[in-house]
Every structure is written in C-alpha cells, then in structure tokens.
Amino acid sequence: MPDRLTIRRPDDWHLHLRDGAALKAVLPYTAHQFGRAIVMPNLSPPITTAVAAQAYRARIIAALPANADFTPLMTAYLTDDSDADALAAGFADGAFVAAKLYPAHATTNSAAGVTDIRNIDAVLERMAEIGMPLLIHGEVTDHRVDIFDREAVFIDTILLPLMSRLPTLRIVFEHATTEHAVTCVREGGANIAATITPHHLLLNRNAMFQGGIQPHHYCLPIVKRERHRLALLESATSGDPHFFLGTDSAPHAVSAKETVCGCAGIFNAPSAIENYAEIFDAAGALDRLEAFASINGPRFYGLPVNAGSLTLERAPSVVPALVKLDDRDAIRPFRAGETLGWSIVEEDLS
Ligand code: NCD
Ligand code: ZN
Numbered sequence: 001m002p003d004r005l006t007i008r009r010p011d012d013w014h015l016h017l018r019d020g021a022a023l024k025a026v027l028p029y030t031a032h033q034f035g036r037a038i039v040m041p042n043l044s045p046p047i048t049t050a051v052a053a054q055a056y057r058a059r060i061i062a063a064l065p066a067n068a069d070f071t072p073l074m075t076a077y078l079t080d081d082s083d084a085d086a087l088a089a090g091f092a093d094g095a096f097v098a099a100k101l102y103p104a105h106a107t108t109n110s111a112a113g114v115t116d117i118r119n120i121d122a123v124l125e126r127m128a129e130i131g132m133p134l135l136i137h138g139e140v141t142d143h144r145v146d147i148f149d150r151e152a153v154f155i156d157t158i159l160l161p162l163m164s165r166l167p168t169l170r171i172v173f174e175h176a177t178t179e180h181a182v183t184c185v186r187e188g189g190a191n192i193a194a195t196i197t198p199h200h201l202l203l204n205r206n207a208m209f210q211g212g213i214q215p216h217h218y219c220l221p222i223v224k225r226e227r228h229r230l231a232l233l234e235s236a237t238s239g240d241p242h243f244f245l246g247t248d249s250a251p252h253a254v255s256a257k258e259t260v261c262g263c264a265g266i267f268n269a270p271s272a273i274e275n276y277a278e279i280f281d282a283a284g285a286l287d288r289l290e291a292f293a294s295i296n297g298p299r300f301y302g303l304p305v306n307a308g309s310l311t312l313e314r315a316p317s318v319v320p321a322l323v324k325l326d327d328r329d330a331i332r333p334f335r336a337g338e339t340l341g342w343s344i345v346e347e348d349l350s
Helices: 020-033 050-063 084-092 117-130 147-165 179-186 198-202 226-236 269-282 286-301
Strands: 004-008 012-015 036-039 071-077 098-101 134-136 171-173 192-196 243-245 309-313 343-348
Touching: 004 286, 012 020, 012 243, 020 050, 020 269, 020 343, 036 050, 050 071, 050 084, 084 117, 098 117, 117 147, 147 171, 147 179, 171 179, 179 192, 179 226, 192 226, 198 226, 198 269, 226 269, 243 286, 269 286, 269 309, 269 343
Parallel strands: 012 036, 036 071, 071 098, 098 134, 134 171, 171 192, 192 243
Antiparallel strands: 004 309, 309 343
C-alpha cells in the first residue's frame, strides 16, 4: 500500500454551507480540500429563484478565505409552485447547475418542499429536455413508514416510476444509504448516479446508541444496518462511475444538536477527504479514490475535471474538537478530536 497518494483536486457533490456566521465558519474547510461543491439550497427561506441563487453565490464568494480557489455550484429548491420556464432560464444562464427535490418535511428546512411529485411533472419534463440534473432526497415522509425503510419505499413508489416516466431525466440519488439504493443506481443506466457520504461509509445504526444516545451521529437519511453500510462501501470503492463523493456535511450548532429535539445533520467538512482516504485504504482501494472523489462527479455533470491536484500522506491528522460559530456557540465536527490516519500534505491549485 502506498504511503502517499496524489489525486486530481476533488469536488464535493453535496454540501450544506448555510449562511452568515455559519457560512464564514464552515466554508474554509471545504474550500481547502475541494475545487467545487454542489451547494444545497435548503436555507430559510429556501433558494427558489435565480436571483436568490446569484445573491447566495456572491455571499459564498465573499466569505472565502484569501487565496482560496473554490467554485460554488448553485442549486434550485423545488416547490409545488416551481415554474419550468423560470427554472430553465436559470439553468441556461448558469445561475443553477441542478435542482433539488426535497419531499416536504423530509429533513431540515424542507417544509416548503414538494408535497407530491406529480405536482411538478411539467418542471421535471422540462429538466429532462434541457439536461438539467435532478438531485433527490430520496425518502418518503409518511410517518406510518418506519424511518429505516423510508429510502427503500421511496425508491419503489416514487423513484422507479419516475425513471420509467422520464428515462432521459438525469438524476442524482443523494446520500444513498441502502443496498436497495445502490442496486437501483447500479442497474439504472447512464442517467442516474448517487453520492455517498463518509459517515454512511463508517457508521451503522448502532453508532447512534453507542453507550448512550449520540446526537452527533444523527442525520437524515438515518444511518442503517451494517449490511447496508457494506453495500455502500462496496459501491463507493468499486470504481463504478455511478458513484461519487458527496459529503452531505450539514453543520448545526452544538446547542441545536444536544437538546430535547435535536437537528439532523453531521458536520464532516473539516476532515472529509482524510476520512474517505482512510475508508478507501482500509478497503484496499486507494487506487480508486481518485475516480470516486475527482472524476466520476464531473463526468456525470458534464464538467471538466479540476486542473489541480491534492496529495495525501499516511500520517496522523487530528479532527478539531469544536469549530467556533459565534460568541455563544460552536459546531462539533464528525469524529471530533480523533486522530485520523491520513493527512493533506500538498495542494496544487493550478
Ligand atoms: C441536512 C441539513 O441539516 O440541512 N441534514 C441531514 O441530516 N443530512 C439536510 C439533508 O440533507 O437531509
Ligand atoms: Zn444534505
């Protein structure tokens, strides 16, 4: 096994950057590792228009550290009222690179999401025509469905029928968490792909209850059984172009996580690529990290791979214990305070 690995500069194809003080606190970690990121639109209020996306992009650029080389790729938040013409115009002029489907009430800031996918038939037809990718939070929201089954039920009742109705629609099944999802994506042809997070590759559902309730291991879709983690691991490290890196880094203040009704989301940005390197190394698949992190994503989105590179070394790196948010609050990273086996040693931004 090599002790040093140089890959094309990677990208993060699923990221929550938030806004204001949180944006300023979390953005440097992503900009340090990644050339680009697909920025999720679930702010409050959500990013539903091209004007709002352009203004958000400008706030992200303004919050970048000096000398950073990072391009935010903006997304539109779909609602029952989304308008096909407005969305297509935003895609044509580069305000959006994709649109995100949040089933209403599936997750953080999704109350304005889509209440029934058939309400946006016209929008989805237009997206298929113009080649605009649809990014899906794939969980049903019916509370009678067990939380651990919501992804599989979404695939059977919503995703597969959508893929038959609109076979040319380009779909990214975000943060895949089940065997069912990876099978559907692997067998789904060239128009579907999936992102996989570091935490879903590392944790199974026991991690939420290890020695007591662990709010920092709570995210949506919720982590699943070991069998599913192994299926994700196999897919991510297989080199299959259907699968690529998306951290779903989702920062929430410690006060919002460690409380009576804690928020869903794991903040993994401070050590994202080091975590993936450790995972691929343990699986004996370091030679496939570049495809997953740097090649498969841009290929799916029809974008060039980054020109620069990133060099990792088998050397200890320590995850920060806390990231300061403001005078009162901080954000606790995934694996806070732990020592990981890989470090970033060089970056060529060229
Ligand atoms: C995300 C968030 O906090 O914005 N939370 C999460 O648990 N992943 C939303 C999401 O991607 O579901
Ligand atoms: Zn997310």
